[in-house]
Amino acid sequence: MPIIKVDNLYKEYHQRKGREGSTGAFKxxxxxxxxxxxxxxxxxxxxxxxxxxGYIGPNGAGKSTTIKMxxxxxxxxxxxxxxxxxxxxxxxxxxxxxxGVVFGQRTQLWWDxxxxxxxxxxxxxxxxxxxxxxxxxxxxxxxxxxxxxxxTPVRQxxxxxxxRADISCALLHNxxxxxxxxxxxGLDVVVKExxxxxxxxxxxxxxxxxxxxxxxxxxxxxxxSRVMVVNSGKIMYDGNLNxxxxxxxxxxxxxxxxxxRIDDTSELKSMGVDKIIYDNNKITIKYDSVKINSSTxxxxxxxxxxxxxxxxxxxxxxxxxxxxxxxxx
Amino acid sequence: xxxxxKFIQISFNNGLAYRVEYFVGTFRNLVILLVQLAVxxxxxxAGPVTTGSxxxxxxxxxxxxxxxxxxxxxxxxxxxxxxxxxxxxxxIGMDLVKPVNFQTxxxxxxxxxxxxxxLFQLLPILVIGVIFVGIELPSIFNFLLFLVTLIxxxxxxxxxxxxxxxxxxxxxxxxxxxxxxxxNRLFSGRYIPLWFFPPILVTISYFxxxxxxxxxxxxxxxxxxxxxxxxxxILQQFAWMLVLYGMTRLMWRAAIxxxxxxxx
Numbered sequence: 001m002p003i004i005k006v007d008n009l010y011k012e013y014h015q016r017k018g019r020e021g022s023t024g025a026f027k028x029x030x031x032x033x034x035x036x037x038x039x040x041x042x043x044x045x046x047x048x049x050x051x052x053x054g055y056i057g058p059n060g061a062g063k064s065t066t067i068k069m070x071x072x073x074x075x076x077x078x079x080x081x082x083x084x085x086x087x088x089x090x091x092x093x094x095x096x097x098x099x100g101v102v103f104g105q106r107t108q109l110w111w112d113x114x115x116x117x118x119x120x121x122x123x124x125x126x127x128x129x130x131x132x133x134x135x136x137x138x139x140x141x142x143x144x145x146x147x148x149x150x151x152t153p154v155r156q157x158x159x160x161x162x163x164r165a166d167i168s169c170a171l172l173h174n175x176x177x178x179x180x181x182x183x184x185x186g187l188d189v190v191v192k193e194x195x196x197x198x199x200x201x202x203x204x205x206x207x208x209x210x211x212x213x214x215x216x217x218x219x220x221x222x223x224x225s226r227v228m229v230v231n232s233g234k235i236m237y238d239g240n241l242n243x244x245x246x247x248x249x250x251x252x253x254x255x256x257x258x259x260x261r262i263d264d265t266s267e268l269k270s271m272g273v274d275k276i277i278y279d280n281n282k283i284t285i286k287y288d289s290v291k292i293n294s295s296t297x298x299x300x301x302x303x304x305x306x307x308x309x310x311x312x313x314x315x316x317x318x319x320x321x322x323x324x325x326x327x328x329x
Numbered sequence: 330x331x332x333x334x335k336f337i338q339i340s341f342n343n344g345l346a347y348r349v350e351y352f353v354g355t356f357r358n359l360v361i362l363l364v365q366l367a368v369x370x371x372x373x374x375a376g377p378v379t380t381g382s383x384x385x386x387x388x389x390x391x392x393x394x395x396x397x398x399x400x401x402x403x404x405x406x407x408x409x410x411x412x413x414x415x416x417x418x419x420x421i422g423m424d425l426v427k428p429v430n431f432q433t434x435x436x437x438x439x440x441x442x443x444x445x446x447x448l449f450q451l452l453p454i455l456v457i458g459v460i461f462v463g464i465e466l467p468s469i470f471n472f473l474l475f476l477v478t479l480i481x482x483x484x485x486x487x488x489x490x491x492x493x494x495x496x497x498x499x500x501x502x503x504x505x506x507x508x509x510x511x512x513n514r515l516f517s518g519r520y521i522p523l524w525f526f527p528p529i530l531v532t533i534s535y536f537x538x539x540x541x542x543x544x545x546x547x548x549x550x551x552x553x554x555x556x557x558x559x560x561x562x563i564l565q566q567f568a569w570m571l572v573l574y575g576m577t578r579l580m581w582r583a584a585i586x587x588x589x590x591x592x593x
Contacts, residue, residue, distance in 0.1 A: 013589065068590055073425040075586040089585070096428035108423050110339065112346050121339065124332040125427055 002046035003177065003209050004070065009079035011040040011065050011233075039065040040076075041233030047211070049176070052203050054220035054241070055213040057230035058318050063213040066230075067181050070211070071101055084176060097126060100170030104182030107162055108169050109154040115165045116150050119172060126173035133172070140168040143198050160191040167195065171202060177209045178202070184219055196222045217250075217314045231321050246290050248323040250315045254285045254297055257308040268300060281308075289314075332429065333437050340441025344449070355450045358398060362454065365394040365520065366462060380524040382553075389551055390522075392465045395458035396547050397519055400479065402447040402454075404486045404542060406439050409506045412494030419591035432577065435494075436487055443483070467550050474559050475550040481566040482542040488573035489538070495577065498584035512537065518544025538569040 017033040019025070040062045047053055057063050068074040069081060072088030072095045081088055088095040101108070109118045123133050141147035144164040149157055157165065163183065170178060180199070184192045200223060202208050212223060220227055220241060227244060229237040237244055251274070258281045265276050265283075273287035285297055294312050301307060344351060372378070373387035412435070415421040424431060458464045467475060493505035513519060516530070517539040523531055534540045545562045548554045554562070 068422065071426060073422055074588065074590060092425065093428040093430065096426060101426045103423070106420065106423055108426065112343055113339065117339070121332070121335055124330075124335055125429060 003049040003084060004045075004047040004211075005080075005082040006043060006045050006066075006070070007080040007082075009040055009043040009066065009069065009081065010038065010077045011062075011069060011074065012077045013037045013039055038233050040069070043079075043230075043233070043235055045228060045235065045238055047209060049209050050203070050207040051226060052199075052210040052212065052224035054224045054227040055211060055230060056215065056217065056220055056227055056317050058215055058321065061215075061230040062233040063215075063230055064181055065233075067179055067211065067213050071099065071179060072096065097173070098176045100173070100175040100178045102163070102166050102170045102178070102180045102183050104163070104180075104185040107154065107166055109162070109165055111155050112153060114151045114153050115146070115157070115168075118154065118165070119169065122169050122172050128173045132174065136168075136172050136174070140164075140171075143201070144168060144194070159186050160188065163187060163191070163195065167198070171208075174206060175208065177211065180210070180212045180214075182214055182216075183212070184214070184216065192219075193222075199223060215317055217317055217320075221314070229317070229321065229324070236321065236324055242290075244320070248320050248327065250289045250320070252287060252289045252294055252315065253313045254287075254294065254301070254310065255313070256283050256285075256301055256310045257281060258283060259306040259308050262305050268297070271296065271300065273297065333433055336429075336434060336437035337441040337444070340438045341445045342441075344442060344445030351446065351449050354446070355453060358401065358450060359453055359457070362394060362398045362457065366391055366457075369394065381528070382524045385522075385524060388463070388465060389553075391462045392458075392551060393522060393547055394520075395454060395462065395464050396550055397543055398454050399447075399451065400482070400543060400546060401519065402450045403443050403479070403483055405443070405446070406486060406490050407442065408435060408439055408487065408490040409494045409497075409509065411435075411438075412491075413497045413505075416497045416588075417591065421588070422590040432491060432581070435491060439487055440483075465551065467552060471549055471552050474563070475546055478541070478546040478549055478563060478566060481563065481570065482546060485538050485566060485569055485573065486542055488570065488577060492573065492577050492580060495580045495584045498588050512539055516540060517542055518547070522547070538566075538573075541566050541569065 013036070014034045015037055016028075017035045019028055019033070043062075043066060055063050055066070065074065069076050070083060070088060072083075072090075072092040075089045083095060084098055086095055109115065110121065119137070122128070128136075137146070141150075144167065146164060146168055149161045149165070152161075154162065154165070167183070178199070184195060187195070196219070199210060199212075203210050210224075212219060214220065225241055226239065227237070227241045228235050229244070262278065262283070265278060268276060268285065272292040273285050275284075275286040277284040283301075285301075287297060298310060298312075301310070369387065369390040373385070373390055377384045377386045379385075412421075415424065424434065427434075490509065493509060496505055516534040516537050518534075523534060523540060523544045526534070534544075541562060545554070545566075549559050549562075
């Protein structure tokens with residue numbers, strides 16, 4: 001019995017088409033023209049309890065719209081959603097009690113009061129027993145460092161702190177399902193990794209089902225094995241992440257600023273990288289992440305020479321999708 | 330339930346954070362009150378005036394405007410503005426994620442705000458009313474009826490504003506506030522008692538719930554309403570509450586389908 005089942009889901013918006021110029025605006029007053037936008041265009045899938053599923057696609061693909069319908073705050077144009085046995089938008093409050101939501105671009109916290117007040121309020125809203133409340137607060141403090149900004153008003157928090165506070169709110173009541181919409185957007189690498197690790201831990205220890213919508217491939221790679229690729233409201237791929245990478249290839253690029261010299265780069269070539277550009281103090285290494293992974297390359301690099309700065313760029317999802325389309329035609 | 334009480338409490342505390350706005354608002358209301366007192370003094374110093382409904386004295390009118398001013402602190406709501414705002418910036422999505430009834434939640438927020446507003450402005454208004462002008466005091470019975478109609482008025486005012494706020498789910502526009510503003514000034518009796526209105530406007534006012542929010546409670550306070558009329562008015566209030574409740578429920582079901590949550 002899947003915990004989430006989506007059947008032929010559609011969401012259409014009617015947008016007003018504004019005609020150009022003053023004459024156009026005048027005509028619009030009397031005869032409004034509409035165009036229909038299909039944000040979600042026939043989506044079906046099912047998710048079992050305890051799965052971590054990545055929902056990846058470029059901006060505007062319909063990820064957030066689908067998530068909002070799963071949460072129950074948007075009503076589908078047609079199609080059926082079943083979450084834990086109920087239709088989310090028909091029983092919004094009941095569904096809301098069993099889920100946790102983190103929207104990367106917005107906060108659930110009350111703006112003018114300290115984090116502690118919001119959490120206390122959430123406790124009443126979700127009917128969290130005192131024991132569970134205190135236990136969770138301890139976990140959040142230990143792993144997310146919540147105690148360091150517990151008494152700070154939300155408007156004074158940094159983005160990373162605010163995100164960690166939002167995650168704490170979302171998990172306070174031990175929900176069955178956790179929805180994350182772009183949770184690591186704008187965060188630095190250290191905080192990103194801490195949050196990803198925490199999510200992995202929550203899934204393992206509580207068997208929480210996790211749906212992660214993002215356009216950042218590295219989020220998914222660190223967290224899940226199953227991925228759904230969305231584009232223009234349609235699901236283009238639903239399956240294993242590594243299979244996806246193997247089928248469409250994922251080129252990664254490492255750029256490093258060096259403080260020394262590398263005499264011989266042929267060893268790196270023989271390890272399987274595709275291309276090396278070595279220019280004064282900067283080296284650019286392109287490779288297929290299926291053949292050789294980033295840690296191997298970085299390890300080789302730091303053993304050979306002192307590095308000032310290293311950046312790793314993953315193939316953007318847009319490229320993967322483009323390759324998917326190309327492969328279909 | 331306890332969570333709703335907490336919402337009221339937080340909303341009330343927020344008032345303290347926005348002290349400056351409240352000072353300005355209080356000052357503005359006091360000025361309006363003083364202007365009204367000056368006008369009625371000019372009109373009625375020569376002697377009482379006869380209207381279609383009876384005789385109006387200066388003391389009655391000064392009491393009227395002072396009580397009206399106090400009711401104003403409880404009935405001025407930000408509901409439409411807040412709902413428009415939250416829909417336009419998509420923050421409404423965050424409200425709907427929570428397992429709380431949106432209407433009750435909005436009501437609690439309004440209540441907290443208005444309670445703070447009332448307490449904040451009560452003292453200056455009372456000072457003017459009791460010490461400087463001298464207002465009439467009602468009988469115990471009338472005062473109790475007054476309180477009942479006042480509580481009902483708060484609910485009705487909320488429901489009206491909430492219904493208009495729901496319109497933002499469709500249109501995302503801001504004209505709803507203007508409608509409320511105009512109707513309120515005209516038919517509620519907030520600034521000019523309905524005693525002075527021409528018969529045709531009085532008739533129209535009977536079809537709207539607005540007179541039940543200012544004119545009726547104040548009339549009960551002043552004792553210018555016959556006891557039977559008082560009870561009849563209270564029944565009308567309950568009737569409107571039911572009608573508006575049904576309306577908002579229907580509107581909600583339609584509105585949630587139309588909702589567009591901006592961002593993300």
